[in-house]
Amino acid sequence: MSVLGRSGCGKTTLLKILAGLTPPDSGQVFIDDTDITSVPAHQRHVVYLPQEALLFPHLDVCENIAFGLRVRKKPKSIIDQEVHKMLEQIGLVDKMNSRPHELSGGERRRVSFGRALVTQPAVLLLDEPFENLDPETRADMQTLYRQLAADYNITSVFVTHNLKEAIVMGDRISTLHDGRLHTYSDVRSFINDPDSGASEEMAFWNQFSEKSPEYLK
Amino acid sequence: MRNKHGHIILKTGLIIIYLFPFLYLIILSVTSRFPFPEIIPAHLDVSHWTSAFKGEGDLAQSLLVSMIISLAVAAVSTTFGFITSRTFAESKYEHQLTKLAYLPFLFPPVIYASMLSHFFIAGHVSGTIIGVIIGQILIAYPFAILLLRGFWGRTVQQSEESAKTLGASPVQVFIRVVLPMARGILFITFFQTFLISWFEYGLTTLLGLGHIQTLTLRVFGYIQEGNPSLAALSSLFLFIPPVLLLLIYKPSLFRRRF
Numbered sequence: 282m283s284v285l286g287r288s289g290c291g292k293t294t295l296l297k298i299l300a301g302l303t304p305p306d307s308g309q310v311f312i313d314d315t316d317i318t319s320v321p322a323h324q325r326h327v328v329y330l331p332q333e334a335l336l337f338p339h340l341d342v343c344e345n346i347a348f349g350l351r352v353r354k355k356p357k358s359i360i361d362q363e364v365h366k367m368l369e370q371i372g373l374v375d376k377m378n379s380r381p382h383e384l385s386g387g388e389r390r391r392v393s394f395g396r397a398l399v400t401q402p403a404v405l406l407l408d409e410p411f412e413n414l415d416p417e418t419r420a421d422m423q424t425l426y427r428q429l430a431a432d433y434n435i436t437s438v439f440v441t442h443n444l445k446e447a448i449v450m451g452d453r454i455s456t457l458h459d460g461r462l463h464t465y466s467d468v469r470s471f472i473n474d475p476d477s478g479a480s481e482e483m484a485f486w487n488q489f490s491e492k493s494p495e496y497l498k
Numbered sequence: 499m500r501n502k503h504g505h506i507i508l509k510t511g512l513i514i515i516y517l518f519p520f521l522y523l524i525i526l527s528v529t530s531r532f533p534f535p536e537i538i539p540a541h542l543d544v545s546h547w548t549s550a551f552k553g554e555g556d557l558a559q560s561l562l563v564s565m566i567i568s569l570a571v572a573a574v575s576t577t578f579g580f581i582t583s584r585t586f587a588e589s590k591y592e593h594q595l596t597k598l599a600y601l602p603f604l605f606p607p608v609i610y611a612s613m614l615s616h617f618f619i620a621g622h623v624s625g626t627i628i629g630v631i632i633g634q635i636l637i638a639y640p641f642a643i644l645l646l647r648g649f650w651g652r653t654v655q656q657s658e659e660s661a662k663t664l665g666a667s668p669v670q671v672f673i674r675v676v677l678p679m680a681r682g683i684l685f686i687t688f689f690q691t692f693l694i695s696w697f698e699y700g701l702t703t704l705l706g707l708g709h710i711q712t713l714t715l716r717v718f719g720y721i722q723e724g725n726p727s728l729a730a731l732s733s734l735f736l737f738i739p740p741v742l743l744l745l746i747y748k749p750s751l752f753r754r755r756f
Contacts, residue, residue: 301663322663323665323667325663329659335656337661339681348674349665349666352661
């Protein structure tokens with residue numbers, strides 16, 4: 282599910298409450314009808330990816346990806362197998378011994394995806410993960426993420442303030458406004474809602490296709 | 499070409515300036531007679547060195563006392579400074595608490611010690627190693643807090659959050675994420691607080707009541723006695739442990755991490 286909202290509307294706070302990093306003032310959190318409100322973060326199987334692709338600087342790429350499996354005390358053979366499989370999927374086998382500071386922004390983001398997905402979380406929370414990437418890398422990351430999410434069958438909540446990205450990344454779209462989450466039944470109803478801002482954006486781009494080529498010079 | 503020669507001359511000059519005091523100390527320490535205006539000592543005497551290495555005499559004892567005091571001060575200050583700086587960082591009164599940590603530095607250590615000496619006497623720790631350690635911790639501990647305060651920023655907080663949601667318990671987060679990230683700054687803090695204690699003179703004199711003879715006190719004692727040979731030898735002993743500490747941890751200090 283994509284969650285759209287203006288800066289400061291509480292998107293990050295929402296994700297941190299779901300992840301167990303911030304206690305809610307009121308209300309409960311459920312996953313599969315199970316109340317996890319009082320469950321500590323490390324036991325929820327809900328992984329939170331912050332806006333910055335923050336890797337552990339003292340670990341190389343391989344160990345960063347293996348981190349979640351090591352703290353769960355998985356057998357070494359399983360860890361090696363899963364980590365290598367993930368490295369192939371994110372296309373960073375040749376960087377497996379590199380340190381985070383040796384990677385580009387896009388590569389760090391790929392490792393952070395890999396580190397999260399290898400633990401097979403119940404829910405993955407992404408907090409504007411592609412915000413600091415150039416458009417081309419952003420598009421590559423969107424494609425990679427959708428592929429990995431499908432391969433691992435992961436439920437995720439994707440927070441963004443980019444309309445196009447919300448539509449591309451989400452099977453369902455919600456908006457957060459004044460502390461209230463409104464979920465649309467489909468993309469068409471989202472576009473048709475005047476409060477979503479989608480129609481204004483489409484109208485903006487449409488005006489250029491209606492003008493003559495001289496207008497664009 | 500002229501630049502290259504200039505660099506060589508500059509480097510050579512700096513090396514001579516930095517090395518000359520140590521070489522001179524070594525020469526002073528192996529002679530009992532070196533009257534002015536002689537350039538080379540007439541008579542070599544290594545008896546002070548052999549006594550020191552055999553553990554005989556006051557110098558060896560002072561070296562041991564200094565090591566015990568400085569290692570204790572550094573270990574306690576760094577450990578509690580780490581915990582306290584984190585508490586400060588998580589508190590909504592962070593700025594006020596940090597300002598409190600500056601208070602001990604309003605006074606020179608010897609003035610601070612003279613204000614506290616009454617309590618040390620009442621507590622029967624004056625003139626003891628424990629008393630000197632406590633006194634030095636009162637200076638080194640707030641220094642450690644201020645040094646470590648900068649570690650607890652957004653990067654560490656987000657790393658901890660990521661580790662938690664990846665399944666790490668609070669203990670695992672601390673051991674697998676926080677401590678490794680803090681290794682460099684912890685060593686710097688340990689080293690700095692070690693040096694504060696190692697070279698401390700005024701506070702040690704007041705609280706030690708003359709009974710606790712650290713190496714720094716010995717150096718000044720020998721200088722006042724007019725014993726340049728022992729003063730030189732104790733000065734050399736004074737700089738060896740800090741240099742050793744630096745050499746041991748230099749690779750981890752200067753390895754690029756972030």
